[in-house]
Structures are given as C-alpha cells and as structure tokens.
Amino acid sequence: MTDVATPATAATPPARGRPVALGPPGPEPTASGRFEGFGGQFVPETLIPALEELEAEFRVAWTSDGFRTEFADLLTNYAGRPTPVTECANLSDRLGVRVLLKREDLTHTGSHKINNVLGQALLTRRMGKRRVIAETGAGQHGVATATACALFGLDCTVFMGAVDVERQALNVWRMQLLGAEVVPVQSGSRTLKDAVNDALRDWVATVESTHYCIGSVVGPHPYPWIVREFQRVVGDEARAQCLAHLGRDPDVVIACVGGGSNAIGTFTGFVDSPARLIGVEAGGLGIESGRHGASVARGVPGVLHGARSLFLQDEAGQILEAHSISAGLDYPGVGPEHAGLAAAGRAEYVSATDEVALEGFRLLSETEGIVPALEPAHAIGWLARAAGNEVPAGATVLVTMSGRGDKDAAQVAEILRLR
Amino acid sequence: MNLGPHLTARRDAGASLLVPYVTGGLGDDWADVVRAVVDAGADAVEIGIPFSDPVMDGPTIQAASVRALEAGTTSTSILAEVRTLDVGVPLAVMTYCNLVFHAGCTRFAEALHAAGVDGAILPDLPLGEIDEWAAAADAAGVETVMLAAPNTTDARLDAICARSRGFLYGVSLMGITGERDSLATSAAEIARRAKAATDLPVLLGVGISTPEQAADASRAADGVVVGSALIARLLDGAGPDGAHDLVAAFRRALDGD
Ligand SMILES: Cc1ncc(COP(=O)(O)O)c(C=O)c1O
Numbered sequence: 150m151t152d153v154a155t156p157a158t159a160a161t162p163p164a165r166g167r168p169v170a171l172g173p174p175g176p177e178p179t180a181s182g183r184f185e186g187f188g189g190q191f192v193p194e195t196l197i198p199a200l201e202e203l204e205a206e207f208r209v210a211w212t213s214d215g216f217r218t219e220f221a222d223l224l225t226n227y228a229g230r231p232t233p234v235t236e237c238a239n240l241s242d243r244l245g246v247r248v249l250l251k252r253e254d255l256t257h258t259g260s261h262k263i264n265n266v267l268g269q270a271l272l273t274r275r276m277g278k279r280r281v282i283a284e285t286g287a288g289q290h291g292v293a294t295a296t297a298c299a300l301f302g303l304d305c306t307v308f309m310g311a312v313d314v315e316r317q318a319l320n321v322w323r324m325q326l327l328g329a330e331v332v333p334v335q336s337g338s339r340t341l342k343d344a345v346n347d348a349l350r351d352w353v354a355t356v357e358s359t360h361y362c363i364g365s366v367v368g369p370h371p372y373p374w375i376v377r378e379f380q381r382v383v384g385d386e387a388r389a390q391c392l393a394h395l396g397r398d399p400d401v402v403i404a405c406v407g408g409g410s411n412a413i414g415t416f417t418g419f420v421d422s423p424a425r426l427i428g429v430e431a432g433g434l435g436i437e438s439g440r441h442g443a444s445v446a447r448g449v450p451g452v453l454h455g456a457r458s459l460f461l462q463d464e465a466g467q468i469l470e471a472h473s474i475s476a477g478l479d480y481p482g483v484g485p486e487h488a489g490l491a492a493a494g495r496a497e498y499v500s501a502t503d504e505v506a507l508e509g510f511r512l513l514s515e516t517e518g519i520v521p522a523l524e525p526a527h528a529i530g531w532l533a534r535a536a537g538n539e540v541p542a543g544a545t546v547l548v549t550m551s552g553r554g555d556k557d558a559a560q561v562a563e564i565l566r567l568r
Numbered sequence: 569m570n571l572g573p574h575l576t577a578r579r580d581a582g583a584s585l586l587v588p589y590v591t592g593g594l595g596d597d598w599a600d601v602v603r604a605v606v607d608a609g610a611d612a613v614e615i616g617i618p619f620s621d622p623v624m625d626g627p628t629i630q631a632a633s634v635r636a637l638e639a640g641t642t643s644t645s646i647l648a649e650v651r652t653l654d655v656g657v658p659l660a661v662m663t664y665c666n667l668v669f670h671a672g673c674t675r676f677a678e679a680l681h682a683a684g685v686d687g688a689i690l691p692d693l694p695l696g697e698i699d700e701w702a703a704a705a706d707a708a709g710v711e712t713v714m715l716a717a718p719n720t721t722d723a724r725l726d727a728i729c730a731r732s733r734g735f736l737y738g739v740s741l742m743g744i745t746g747e748r749d750s751l752a753t754s755a756a757e758i759a760r761r762a763k764a765a766t767d768l769p770v771l772l773g774v775g776i777s778t779p780e781q782a783a784d785a786s787r788a789a790d791g792v793v794v795g796s797a798l799i800a801r802l803l804d805g806a807g808p809d810g811a812h813d814l815v816a817a818f819r820r821a822l823d824g825d
Contacts, residue, residue, distance in 0.1 A: 181696065191692050193624050195717040195742060197724070232617055336630055340619065349623045354743035357719065452692070453621060454667045465642040466670025467620040 163487075169224040169231055174211050174384040175378060176419055176488075182456075182520045190369040199356045204371040206276055211378060218269060220432030224382060227300070229258045230264075232383075234390040236548070239516040244536040247545040249399065250519070251387045253411065253552060260522065260552030261383055261411045262293040262364060266490045268379035273360040279392055280304040282358040284348040286313055286341035286407065287477035287524065288320025290443065295329035297362075305329040308348045310340035313476045320556050338470035341407075341480045346453050359543070360363030365408025366484030368453030373484050377413045384418020387547060399423040400471020401540055404549040405429045405528045406445070406498065407477045407483035413553035416496060421471045424547075428487060431473035431566035432500035442471035444483040445491050445498035458485040474503035474564075475523035475557070499539075505530035510554065510561060522552035571612060571658040571687040571711045574768045575791075578611050584822035585769055586737075586782070586792025587797050588815050589662065591616040591632040591651070597808055599649050602807035605798070606655040609819030614793060615650060617643050617663035624691040626746025629798040640647065641677075643667055648770060658685030660734065664769045665701070665733075668693075677708035677765035681788035687711040687734040697727055702731065707737025713737050716762055718754035729766035738762050738789060740772045747777040747796050751784050779821030785793035786822055794818055806821055 191203035210216040224230040232255050238250040253261035259535060273281055281303050285291030291307040298305035307324055311333040314321055324331050345367075352361045366373040366380070390401050392431035400507035402419045404412035406428040416426045433441030442449070453468055461469040471481040490496040500501045501509070506523055509530025514520045521529060528548050532540060540546060554561075575585055588605045592598060592615050613754035618633035618641055625633070650659060651710050653821070661680055667675045668690065680688060688710050693701060695714070705712045716725050718741065729736055738759050741752035755772050761768040772785045773793030782792045794815075801810050 189697055190694065191697055192694060193691050193717070193739075194715045194728070195739065197694055197696075198719050198721065313607060336627075337620065337634075346623050347622050350626070350744050353624070354741075356742065378785050450669070451663075452669055454623075454691075457669070461665075462666075462670065465644075466667045467637065468666070 164170055167231065169221045169382060169466070171382060173220050175381055178370065178374050182374070185492045187374060187431050187456070187458050187485035187488040188370055189457050190455060191452045191457065192369045193353055195353045196356060200369055200371065202276060203272065206272055207371060207375050210272060211273060220268055220271055228263045228267060229255065230382065231386045232256060234387055234394060236452035237517050240513065243516055244533060245542045246536045246540055248392070248414060248532070249413065249545070249547045250550045251551050253383060254519070254521065254550045257417070258289070258293045258296050259555065260289040261380060261414065262290040263296070263387065264382055265364065265376050265379040265410060266290070266293040266297045266362060269360065269362045269524040270301050270303070270439035273362070274301060274304060276360065278358060278360045280306070280346050280355065281362050282306045282308065282351050282359055283338040283362045283364060283439060284308045284341065285364060286315040286344070286479055287475065287522070288324065289315065290554060291329070291331070292327070294362050295324040295327035298329065299327045304349070306332060308332050308334050308344040309352070310334045310338070311342050314342065316366045316539050316560055317476055318558060319559065340469070341468070341476065342468065347364055349454065364409040365415045366486060367408040367454055367456060367482065371421070371485055373456065376410055377417060377486060380414025381408050381417040382475060383411065383414035383549060384416060386417065388418040391547060393544060398424050398549040400544040401425045401427060401546045403427045403429060403528045403546060405478065405524045405551060406483060406487065407480050407524060409487045411549050413484060414492065415549045417501065420495065426495065428496055429531045430498055430499045430500045430526060431471065431475065432502035432505065433472040435502050436500060440472035441498040441500065442473045442478050442480055444481060445487060446500055448482065453482050454486045458488045459483055464468060474506055475527065477522070478527065499531060501527040501531040505534060507561065507564070509533060519550065520554035520558070521550055522554050523557045525549065525551045569577055571660060572768065573766045574658050575735050576612060577734065579769045579790045582735065583611065584612045584786035585771060586815070586818055587612045587614055587771060587791065587793045589614040589616060589793060589795035591618060591636055591799060592646035593618060593636035593639055594632045594802055595691065596804035599653060600652060600813045601802065602810040603655055604812040605815040606657050608815035609814045610657060610815060612658045612660060613793065614660050614661050614662045615646065615668060617646055618663055619664040619667055622664060624744050625743045626796060628747065628800050628803065629688055633801045635724050642799070643671065644804045647679055647685070650685060653684070658686040660689055661685050662689040665690050665693040666754055668701060670744070679712050680710050681708040685710065686714050689737060695724070695731060698731060715739055715757060718742055718758045722761070725761060728760065729768065732768055735769040735771050736762050737793065738770055738772045739774045741773065741775050745774050745796050747800060748775040751776070751781040755785055756788035759785070760793040779817045782818050784822040791822070
C-alpha cells in the first residue's frame, strides 16, 4: 500500500537518547488459541477468514526485522518511549512500602493503549485495509486508535457506549478532532461490553475492507496474543529498569485489570521472576453489592466476544452488566490469559471499590503530584489499604500507572462537589 | 421427527422450503405464533433462545431478545413450552454458545432432545470450536446446522458441509440479521457453491425480507429462513394472526402462486 501515509520516523534520532528495545517474541497460545484452556475463536463464520489473515500477517510481521524496527521506532519517536520508572519517595514514606511507578501516563495520548494501537496500525497497513474500527470504554483506546489512524491516513470509526459518551466527553471531542467518527452505542448496558458487540456487528459486514483494532487482551484468537505482544514492552522495559535501579526484581508487581492489557503487558515481563503478580479489578459498589467488574473474583467460565474466559453471568448464563466508577474497568469479563494465570495460580486478583479508587486518585495526586487515571487509581488505592498487611511493610512494589487522570478530572470534580 | 430427513423429503417432492424464526418468550403468545406459522405453511421452525449479547443479530432481533429476557425468559422456560407444542414439523433451536456451555453441552443437548427439538443452530460456534458440542449433540440425536458465509473458502465450505446436519445454512450476505431492501447478490453465489458441495438442503438466511426476495432466493437455494421480517411484525404487535398472514404470503411466493 504505497498510497497510505508512511510516518517519516525512520530517520529521526530517538527523542530521549535511548531507543525502545523490543524483547524477543513471547510464548504463543496453543494452535487453537488457548491459555490454560481459555481463549479460542467463538465467532460467526464470516469473521474466520479475517482472523486467519490477521494471525498469518502477525506471525510474519512479528518475526521480521523490518516490522520490529518500524514498531520500535514509532514507540520511541512518536509515542515517547521508553517511559520512566519513578521512585515515589513521599508515597513510600506514607505507606511503609517502597513504591515505584511504571509511567505509561507519560506516553503520547496518555495511556498504555497507544502501544497496541501503533502495532495494529502497522498490521492494518500490511494487510492493505483502509478502514479501522474500535470499541472504547474510557475513550483512551478510542483516542489512541483515532491518533494512529490520523497518522497513517486510515478511516476510523469508534464505537462507544452512550453512557461512556456522557462521562468521557473530553475524549469524544478528541476523537472527533482527530478525524474519527464516534458512534454512541444504545444497546444493552450502553457501556464497553455493548461497544464491543456493535464493533463486532460492524465487522461482520465490513470485514473485507476493515480491521478491527481491539483495545485489550480480549476477543477471539489471535487478538489476546497479539495485544499482549504489543503491550509487553511495558513489562520488559520495567523489568530492565528495576534491575538497573534496584539491582533485583521488585517483590510485588501490581496493575489494574479491565480487559487486562496493561496488566498482561506488565506481568509478561515478570512472569518468570520471583515477583508476586497482583491484578486489581473494579470492586464497584462492593463485591457483595453485586455491582462491580470483578470478573476473575466473581466470574464463571463462559464465552463472550469470541473467547472462552471468566465472565459475570446470572444463573441462566446471561451476561451481567458490570459496574465501575471508571469506564475503562466497566467490563464483565477478563482476557483469557488472565483466566489462565489465575487458574494456574501464577497471578492473584483482588479488587478495589469506587471509593478506594477515589482515595487512590487523591493520594497519588497529593503525595507525588501525579494525577492517575481512575483505572490505575484502583491499583494505588488497593495498595494504600494493603500496605502493611497483604503487602508486607518494607516490600518493594512496582505499580503500572497505565494512564493519566486528565480525562477523569471533570467526573471526579463533580463527584467530590456533590459531597 | 428429524430435521434433515423431513426437509430433504419435502425438497425432493419439489417444495421450496420455508423456515421462519420466532424468538422464544417474545410475548405470552409466542407458542401460538409458532403454531400459526406452521399452520401457514412452515416446513420447520427455528426457535430463538434469547442471549444478552447476540453479536450476529441486528436491532430487530436484539430488541426481541431484550423484551423476552425482561419478561424472565430462560432456556428452561422456553424448552418447557416447546415440549407441549406438537406442531407436526421439526423444530430447531437457534442460540449463542454461552448458553450451551453454561448448561454443559451434554445437559443442553439432552434437554433439547427431551423437549422434542430436532436441531440446533449456534452462529458463534464455528467449525474449529464445534467438537465438544457436536459430540454431545450427535449422542443426544440433535442435528447441528452449520453456517457458511459468502467469504467461506471452498475447502472450508466442504468441511462445513460435511459436519452439518439437518440442512446447510447459507448466510446470504456479509452482515448480521435484519431487513434489507433487496436480496444480496452474494446470496445466489453462496447457494450455488453450497449446493455443489452437499446433498443436504441448502437454505438461505439473514436479510431475506419479503416474499419476492424469498422467491428469488429459492431459485438458487432449496429454501429460506425468515427472521427479522417476521420479528419486526411481532414487535409491532401483529400476534399469531399477523404472523400467519406474513408467513402465508411467503409460502405463496415460494409456491409460485
Ligand atoms: C488508563 C487505563 N488503564 C486501564 C484500562 C483498562 O484496560 P486494560 O485492562 O486492557 O489495561 C484503560 C481502559 O480504557 C485505561 O484507559
């Protein structure tokens, strides 16, 4: 495709002195796309050729020097990687544990979502497709996708639950500014789950010309694998940075879990280390209230959005609506690799309520001058309460700061004003 | 009664096959709707078990699913009513695979069989994932109808036809269920390819919206599945009588009068 814009990054020197070094390709799921039995390809027949094409394309791309160089270059000179690991002296004093943050909030567009999107945009161009669709919850993946589409000259349509269009108005405007069409989704719970449904429905009709740029490690094989590979730069970088800075691995690695992409990207870097891996899910109004997004804690095995994984369901097998203060965690399922890590006992999954997330939001802002997105504010809030008990005093803890809080400032201001 | 033998016999006798789709639990009188469409000339009936996240369905069937679910419909409540139907034509259930796995493949297949259901159509269970369900369905005597799409390759189409039971469901267009202004050009092509690949009856579905389109489609295929066109009427309150009128019009068009 010569007529799709090729961003002129190849000749530019790395902005921060040091280019991104991608780790080698990671472990693959089984041939049927399974992680410990979770995953697979539960989609209408119409989508099968596109999934086969995508897998074949990715397989070639991900082992080709040309693709890897171009991806690393975009991550370096466009997205602003590598992101730093920041020592949080004030917060550490307060909590009695040593806290380090992996700063995905400092990337272009303000969250880890850009890593995956740049990789998928390169794949889209390789496949000769001209249109990209995406779902978005908080709007961060939508903004990242719209950004990459602007850069690559691709048409972009973003499906967003009508509820989320309301609570993330700033991101809606950003997507439109970037040239994307934002489609408010009125079906079901009108949040992220329904945005994925409508994106899949669009894709069934447009699959021959359109790439579906899924925003997390969810969906049918090969998506959970591809998105993990594009996000593992987070964990690979953080592991090397910890080794350089601490001389060893951290004791605990924590990340928030919506679909699970920032968490799996982080965990993959540490999965063969001795570190405890902890995913923090949305506790919403409290697990006992039934209004939450804790799919590992309270989900049961099932099939949604093309994969077998853990989902919140009623006794009859209907998918329940999730609830979270944060649009990015408001999803009743989790990526299949997380279901596999939980089943294998390699990662632990806990939850933080809306209230605890708000505590985390304020705490990090006040102690470190870093305003977190509401999603990673769950991880901070959970750690603040767990420090000294579930996380022993004196432990060294790495938390992935998956995004910055600008998008949430208006919503949190309104919540606090009403009190 | 078995789905495949019944439809094959009807086809071989020269009929164009008509299979209407009715969402189970849509209104208190949905079982009467099933009786009415059989009375109007349906050769079999597809009964939808509503799922919260039906990705193969457009707004019409989504709305019907929501309405049925809000009324408390479950697989169990639908099958309990199906058991009492006794309409004299085969019945196939159409649903999404989460409901099957949630119940367990063997339990679900046995429940279908016990309710007198002959076939199952699971649009989000493609060939590569079919084995666990297919084994349970075969063992319980439930015929699993496979779907083929316009972009299905020839090699895959052969494998799909080989695994299909009852009939082969040809998806007439690239897209989800819902009414369309005209019959897609892809319809005749997938029907032709499927008929070359199998002796099973080949029915076209998805987007067949009017009696004229059905007649058109049946020139290439052995018959049609009619979903959204009927459901849209039912959502508007047509009831069993309205359903009867519509299906009778499809029947006349397919019979060429
Ligand atoms: C900043 C941020 N963190 C986390 C998430 C949750 O997604 P995931 O679990 O895939 O990282 C989102 C999703 O919108 C997000 O915007």
